[in-house]
Amino acid sequence: MKIGIPKEIYLGETRVALVPGLVVVLKKQNHEVFVEKCAGKLAFCSDKEYEAAGAQLVNNAKELYQQVDVIFKVQPPQFHPEFGRYETDMLQEGATLLSFLAPFAKPEIIEALAHRKITAYSMELIPRIARAQNMDALSAMATIAGYKAVLLAAGKLKKMFPLMMTAAGTVSPATVLVLGAGVAGLQAIATAKRLGARVEAFDPRPIVRDQVKSVGANFVEMELPKDAETSGGYAKEQSDEFLMKEREVISARLPKVDVVITTAQVFGKRAPLLISREMVQLLKPGSIIVDLAAEQGGNCELTAPNQTIESNDVTIIGAVNLPAAVPADASLLYSHNLLNLFEYLFPNGKASPSYEDEIVKAACVTRGGEILNEQVKALLPQGVMV
Structure with missing residues (x-):
């Protein structure tokens, strides 16, 4: 799979969604990793380190989003001042997004993800059960x-x-x-x-x-x-x-x-x-x-x-x-949470997750144009977007 790591543009955000040391893990699983230039700068992860780990550097977010199947992010999609568009509009239709999504504070973002037919997993909604502990980003942060x-x-x-x-x-x-x-x-x-x-x-x-x-x-x-x-x-x-x-x-x-x-x-x-x-x-x-x-x-x-x-x-x-x-350590912990969720969803890099699985059902907010989380759906004028 092609996995993208964009630079976070949320004001004050210094973390990066994947540190160079874990790029190596994904490469060993035959995935391709694309990293926007300077994505890890504020977390003290240099472009050289990403390249040494096997990642491909991409000039900007728009270029990155156009060539990846899966996106790892920290903050929910934002309005991108460089391109005058929301990040949700730049994602490939049908892509998979793993990120904090603030689903109850920003239901409009969830609506936009559904409209783009993005399969979006909210890190806030990982259930607090024993087998999901290594994915629990809320607890880590x-x-x-x-x-x-x-x-x-x-x-x-x-x-x-x-x-x-x-x-x-x-x-x-x-x-x-x-x-x-x-x-x-x-x-x-x-x-x-x-x-x-x-x-x-x-x-x-x-x-x-x-x-x-x-x-x-x-x-x-x-x-x-x-x-x-x-x-x-x-x-x-x-x-x-x-x-x-x-x-x-x-x-x-x-x-x-x-x-x-x-x-x-x-x-x-x-x-x-x-x-x-x-x-x-x-x-x-x-x-x-x-x-x-x-x-x-x-x-x-x-x-x-x-x-x-x-x-x-x-x-x-x-x-x-x-x-x-403390972006260096925070990025390291969060990267492990994301990687563990990704490996759970796609154990062989291609398997489709079971949407009846307890973890998947809890964390998957949108899929195929539909908002799956009932609490989030209730916050919107229209519960289902196609």
Whole structure:
């Protein structure tokens, strides 16, 4: 098969969908790999490395899209300023696309892919089951986001994270509160602990209590719902009554903490509001909030996506696309996720995937002019495009 790796044109995106080291793997399987020139530059993957691995360099995205059967991407297709067209319009009709697609935030892109009869797999929709773990790009990127969130907070905080005992006196450790103990939250806990902070964490899913304690944090207790998690491993949307009780518990902790890392999200919906404008005032002057749910509306009422704002001497960081801050490692992990999905879909390079397979059925959003995902279909005026 002919596989294409275009340069990402989304503002601020530094990752590349396939690193040179994995081009070699595809070449051994007798695939051809085409890479747009400078596609990996921001991830520190040079054109020379791609050529040495056996890839063919292509001058631009338009030329690339015209000669490949399968496209690996990071960001959903965008409007391409160089050609004045959307990337969806440049894809060959009937091609296969493996990428993050933001299907609930940008259903119009899904509609355009269906119109072009693209078979599109959304990396967000890979199910959280054991045999799909090596394809789970959301978890891989969330691990990086949790790590970077703590480093952002540590860089902004006007005190040190660890306990310091010196001849001049003892400095007490910072206290970090992590809201949401999914993949990003657990990594944030572990990173804050490694830096020497005292860490507390809260999550409405009782099942994560032991996970929180296993990485060194104290679990903030309250009466928790029994059905807080979906069968796919994601947090469920909670009632207004429960959220009000949750905010009361969080409010009691805020005067005692220096840093809050918020990671709470509900798949396909707006992030729950955990910290109101009034609650921000409970934090000590100099405190930091890093909101990893900024793109989904934010867990803090004052969060502005991709902005850092000040309110009552509290800094609120609306963190967006943190994996792009470490593009070398983020690209490596994401490349493995994509390669594993590709090899699962096409084990001999030609086999057609079974669309009744659990992984394929969950991740395949469009095929043959049809939108297959019912949730995405419901967001559009017309569910099926031909």
